[in-house]
Amino acid sequence: MRIVFRTDASTEIGNGHLARCLTLAHQLQSKGCEILFICRELPGHRAALIKKQGFQLELLKTDKSDESKQTQVTTECLPAHSPWLGCLWQQDAQQTLTRLSNQPCDWLVVDHYALDKQWQAHVKTGYHKLLVIDDLADREHLADILVDASPGRQAAHYKALVPEHCTLLCGPNFSLLRGEFSGFKRPAYQSNNPIKLLIAMGGVDKDNVSAWLLKEINQMQPPPNIASIEVLLSESAIHLARVKSQTELMTIKTELVVEPSSIAERLAHADLCIGAPGGSALERCAMALPSLLITTAENQRHNAMELTKAKAALSLGCFKTLNPQQFKEQLLTISTAPDTLNQLAGCAVQLCDGHGVKRVLQALFQAECQVRAATAMDKDLLYRWQTAPGVRDYSRTPEPPSYQTHCQWFEKVLADNERSLLILELSDDAVGMLRFDRQQEGWEISILIAPEHQGKGLARTALDWAKQSQFTPIFAEVHPDNLVSQQLFSRAGFKRLSENQFKYTQPQQDPR
Known part of the structure; x- marks a missing residue:
């Protein structure tokens, strides 16, 4: 995924907005994302720091002659911190859009008190989805995800400020702190x-x-x-x-x-x-x-x-x-x-427990993921995943299958009405497999994440999807020595039935 950050540091703004964006950027980069920062050349900007930490940077310059040509906007329409931008929002939006026009980003991350839905709408053709980081709850956004880690902050504070589909991550447990603080x-x-x-x-x-x-x-x-x-x-x-x-x-x-x-x-x-x-x-x-x-x-x-x-x-x-x-x-x-x-x-x-970045990443990847039915075109892809080194260490059948055996299994699963084989996609790329096998009291789940996409929290994303699907109750058999998977199912809300058995049942809906 291509992620672009629009944030600033200056003698007036301080370094805090940039610091938390850098924290998120490092974690996204470790998951294989391409990162670009877009910042304005304000007094006290930290361009050198961004480059020192290994990120690409586009530094926006303020052209006073261009600014004078912009349509003036009454102060009633502007965010309270609009002077922090150093120019009119229209100029900043156009400069940002110019940097995004050649290759729209998958996610635009905006952390800036001077920017609101007007700016976000102007640059919309430059991004697919928008993540906003805020602390104020004082202006509207077009966000798909909004993060406000302020103590005491609640989702209700933003309900009238964001679209209905927006995922709200509010409170200190979503603070973007580096791992050293946990x-x-x-x-x-x-x-x-x-x-x-x-x-x-x-x-x-x-x-x-x-x-x-x-x-x-x-x-x-x-x-x-x-x-x-x-x-x-x-x-x-x-x-x-x-x-x-x-x-x-x-x-x-x-x-x-x-x-x-x-x-x-x-x-x-x-x-x-x-x-x-x-x-x-x-x-x-x-x-x-x-x-x-x-x-x-x-x-x-x-x-x-x-x-x-x-x-x-x-x-x-x-x-x-x-x-x-x-x-x-x-x-x-x-x-x-x-x-x-x-x-x-x-x-x-x-x-605050210091694990906020993990929670934000989980929400971001979950928003980017989709699940579709497997087709005959996925046969070779699944074979590559199934035979990758280490993938079958905790499997019921540790030995990798031959290609002929795999093909027979694959065709049998697709034809079986009591089994459902699904493909997990991230930004339209296949990144994993889910399989549900009908049991007497529910469905048994199997999850396989492509080796090159492991470590991104996608298994948890797949489980969260499964919990909301029609495949419930869900049963899982996890090898006792597979401690990572044991923790995965426990933290996802599955109840341990035995040393290697887990179960999830959807909570009862309140009849009121």
């Missing part, structure tokens, strides 16, 4: 131990909150119970030099870390983070790292409120109105309160 087990905080403080006010930190925090901490009397401080910033941080100067004045051991190779490693070594309630707040939740939240933008207020409501963080309010004395008192209190830190950590990790 599976971490933080030890309990011990009393009287000085804490290690992390300051993470976003990669750009355009308001220079980091330097302000360091200055206030340095003036605290009595000093807080802090052993060391780390400050995280990106290379595009506006006030990098000023933060560096402030770190050199600190009485507490302080280090400025620019573009760390592993943010998760930094979070793992910290006991408390002072950070913004943007997307990085969910990284801290997944790592069970307590946070003091400082809001620096209007679009962060929702996250701050919901994280506080979930008792996963404490909010200090908006930076512009933050009282220095209030901040110092709060930091002094929490730095000597291990029970509070442990409670915050426990609530935070329950909010």
Whole structure:
């Protein structure tokens, strides 16, 4: 599949939108997808980072003479964040469409507060399906899939903003976090131990909150119970030099870390983070790292409120109105309160498990998959799959069949009314087989995914399709040593009947 991302990074936008798109892009690339980024050349853009991570990039330039020719649109029709685009939406849409016109993409992924259904409709001939990543629920989209991982976000918030067919993936369990943030087990905080403080006010930190925090901490009397401080910033941080100067004045051991190779490693070594309630707040939740939240933008207020409501963080309010004395008192209190830190950590990790990318990929591939009846034209294809190395390791008949035996079996299955042989397709390419054999109480399922398409979550996609089909109840026999398949059926909602037997029955419909 060909996947195109339209997102931006800048001193105004920050790096968060690009960061989560890069996370999704890496996972899609690992599944064999072709990736292209389309970004605008804004102040603080991260073109070098995109290329460094191995992705193709088309960088859009803003031509002021062309912009002046565009039809002016009243502000009532524009998204609230339209100035972030750096040009009129019509100009951006036409430039994007030009990049897509030669070869329309299978999926266009849009992560941009300044773009809505008007832009999406203008570029529609350049994509087959649309995945939107959002946090605001403040404008309409033409999305086939919409992802909003904000805490407290519900599908109902988007029902009037997307088409009826749109799949809505809402809440922190769909957060697009890198794999490094999942599976971490933080030890309990011990009393009287000085804490290690992390300051993470976003990669750009355009308001220079980091330097302000360091200055206030340095003036605290009595000093807080802090052993060391780390400050995280990106290379595009506006006030990098000023933060560096402030770190050199600190009485507490302080280090400025620019573009760390592993943010998760930094979070793992910290006991408390002072950070913004943007997307990085969910990284801290997944790592069970307590946070003091400082809001620096209007679009962060929702996250701050919901994280506080979930008792996963404490909010200090908006930076512009933050009282220095209030901040110092709060930091002094929490730095000597291990029970509070442990409670915050426990609530935070329950909010986000770090596996959101897997769930989004599953939805994307499921939306792209279709099932059709097998025909005589599939005979040789299935033989190639059936005889591939390793495919029959856990089969009832481990020995690969001869071609003659396979042909006889294939023709017999197609002619049997008590059996159904189906082909799973991804973007019109055959990627797997499902077979249903009639039993006394239902249907036995067999699944085979083409060797070159394994590892993409397609077996789960096939099972999800089967659960909604007429072939229920479904029975499955899985070799006890085939742990991957055992987990697959368990996680798909199948009930274990014995060491190697599973069953799925569709839930009863509420008569109301």
